[in-house]
Amino acid sequence: MNKNHYLARHIMDSSWGTFKQMLEYKANRLVEIEPYNTSVECSRCGSLVPKTLAMRIHECNRCGAVLDRDHNSGINIEQRGMKLLGLPLRKLPIQHGKVTSVETLCRVA
Structure with missing residues (x-):
């Protein structure tokens, strides 16, 4: 049904x-x-750390934070939600685990 161009969006x-x-x-x-x-x-x-869609790692030049792009986005969404609800924000990690060779290649490109 999604292949129907008229109905897919709906x-x-x-x-x-x-x-x-x-x-x-x-x-x-x-x-x-x-x-x-x-x-x-x-x-x-x-x-703001501009990146292409192919870049999967978020690396901040200002504070040195290194996170997966989706994890960074999830934390930002959580923080915005907590702020809207008036709840306290939690401490955040600076780095995630190992960066794979594929992720390293994406950063170079």
Whole structure:
């Protein structure tokens, strides 16, 4: 059904709507966060670190934080949600585990 160019967008929107409904039913609190710049913004110091979609590692030149791009984005989304709810922010890690050779090649490119 998603291959139909006329209906694909509506079908996908419907799926996200259903998912959101299920979350609202199950969760104590649900806050919608604007995802703009969550993978570019450093979760530690807030500086913007531009990167291409191929770059999977977030490396901040300002504070030295090294995280997986998706992990950094998740932390930013969590922080924005906590701020909206008025809850205290938690301490964040500076680095993740080993950086694989594939990730190193992405940083060089």
